Amino acid sequence: MQATTHTMPHAGVHEAHHEEQGFWRKYIFSTDHKVIGIQYGLTALVFLLFGFFLMMMMRWQIAHPGQPIPLVGWLLERVLGDVAAKGVMSPDLYNSFGAMHGTIMVFLAIVPLAFGAFGNYVVPLQIGAPDMAFPRVNMASYQAYVLGGIIMFVSFFIPGGAAQAGWTSYSPLATSIPTDGQTFWLVGMIFLITSSLLGAVNFIATIIQLRAPGMTWMRLPFFVWAQFVTGFLLLLAFPPLEAAGIMQLMDKVAGTSFFLPTGLAVGGELANISGGGSPLLWQHLFWFLGHPEVYVLILPAMGIVCEVIANNTRKPIWGYKSLVYSALCIGFLSFIVWAHHMYLTGMGTKVATFFQTTTMIISIPSVIILTCFFISLWGGSIRFNTPMLFCLAFLPMFGIGGLTGLPLGFAASDLHLHDTYYVIAHFHYVVAPGTIFALFAGIYYWFPKMTGRMMNEFWGRVHFWGSLIFMNVVFQPMFAQGMSGMIRRMADGGANYATATLQKQGVEVIGGLSDKMMNLHTMILWGAVFLALVQIPFIINVFWSIKHGKKVTSDNPWNATTLEWQTPTPPPHGNFAHAPTVHRGPYEYSVPGHSSDFIPQNETDKGSRQH
């Protein structure tokens, strides 16, 4: 072999090569799945916080329309100019913040955290692999994500501001707003989509190819299964949105009419376009991604919940196979329910009936999964640590979110509920106290593996109880507001319904929002403020514990069975000191006749650890 060729270094060269990695190679341009996972995690958490701040400012505007935003109003005016004149949020700015809140939360925070961060860090460890199948593709995936994020972020500061047409970006509205925000949004999305495609290919290939010897499909931890299905959802659902994004971009910059109908008038004038396009087409393509995307949001969360529950009930998960097959069913079915977001578009009752049927069918596997988790609790001697508390709360919270989806799934009841705050409450229940709680659980649970130290239990509990209470204070009233007719995306929270004042004068007006409903805005605002406050212990806890947390005394502080706990702490480059061989299923807790109450997956039948 010639010394000049570095393309395929031998194992020895490889190790030596990594010893001398500088700061940049090791932390910034790393190809190690664990570093990339942490990069994803930190970036996504920053975006999560940012998206949360956007929402807080919007909640102020909803509760106190037209009044300057306290604390940050002046800053907004400084940075953004006229749209925040005198520190007051203008409707345009409200629209921008709303659109970007949704976009950031879904595409830049939750998915990167659930899939990019946890998937990257945990999946290779759990299947006993040294790394992802394509480490450099993995790095590229993270970089595309960051680029997409930067483009989205920068769009706030361009003239006219960020996109204003909602995270769903319906045409022709999205195309007709005469600023460049939407163009930035589309270009940003193309980067983000590229990022998840690269990630999805990598995850699926890794799970298919790099499972350790003995790690058969039915011995995979459920978390891995969840990520596997998620990978397929991203792989197959995102490209149509990419196509749609390209076409909307063409509409925006090349003057085409993919989504613009003949005779479109903008601002009272006939638009100078060829016409002939179809606005409905955008909605179909968007929701073809959009619905699978919600399962992208929830499946990894279910995976985390499963791991934590099995570990803290100290007994095998009830119905492992049902979980796996349900996840696969969800994956498949989620491709044929998308038009339940479109009942009111006039696509026709026959089509609506079809999608209503598939929507009801898909709720069955979701219920099975939740039921398995509940039954798993039965008869366990539960350890109530912070990760477990979050997972226990996940169950009813996700339950509320899921059950309130059913009335939305029926076309008849959706007529009333569509585009109201009821929908907002529904999906926030699944994503916020649902998915985000599971993600919190995952952070508390895997933190000791990543850093070698535990997070503080007391502040963890403060974080948990505060979050649980205030999440409900924020989202529960929205069901009521929605059912009483309050529609979403109103820049003034409905104050403009003159009816509110008429009602005060004793006039009965159909469709008006009662004072009772309007006053809930204040409660929600304060709920959100306190929700923010209880995140502070969490943020401090994360950073403080890296240096000062209680040191773990073993590589396996939770006495867990899965492979990620059988590595050194934190796992070195290449992960395992010795390639593991798997001998058993993922959740062998409290096996009768065994000395300890857990048997790691790589322990041989004779009971001696593999070394």
Add this chain to the structure above:
Amino acid sequence: MDIPYTSQPRPDTGIYNAKVGIWLFLASEVMLFGALFSTYILLRVGARPEDWPTGLLNVPIGTFNTAVLIASSVTVVMAWASLKMKQFNRFKLFQAITVLCALTFLGIKSFEYRDKFTHYEVWKTDGTRITGHLEGKPMFMTLEKVKAAGKESILFTPDLHHYSEGKKAMHERDHGDHKAVEIPVAQIKRLSAFVPAHSTYFAIYFTLTGLHALHVLGGAVVMAYLFGPGAKMWFTDPDRLTNRVEVSGLFWHFVDLVWIFLFPILYLL
């Protein structure tokens, strides 16, 4: 630990990592182009026949380009087979031909594009429409630009037939010396070259072929790399190079396949 199965197949799945990767990637590509093809169908079904241009593309040139791509599909397999048979020089030859085919395709396509950018349709205020060429063969002219230039009329050389008159008329079209006519700007409702904004047909035509051309370009870059600097791997890890050529070949077949669908729906139907 090193990553296993980078060049040898995993016994139970029977394939090596990159091949799993490329098949997954191609699955996503199918969804990408699938969405665009569905769009094509939807737009076409929704269009009035007279608003859906037909016969404006040059079929012989398109056919030739199809042949070029099909030929490259063959040579890309030959390149891989040569490596399998340990004939490195033959690999270089076939790989070079494949890259050249890709570049030829792109070259021809760009001439076709240019041809469209200088070909115009005028919608007159009296409801008639004519296609033809503007004086001086400018690209991307629009009514706004004409007005902005302060012109009162344009000099227009019409085609013999408008595309809405149907296929038969198109075939009789004669590019001979028709007379240029002067059209007052006041009589023009809309003026557009055959650019994406012209109609939904050209919108989807340029989007599909443009995206396809990007894929051709990407494939050409990768194959050129494997022909040039990447080929050195032959002397260090021949199996892996062979795999790389195979994987890029799979991608290339997909790109060709997309064109096999594009050609009839855009040129012939």
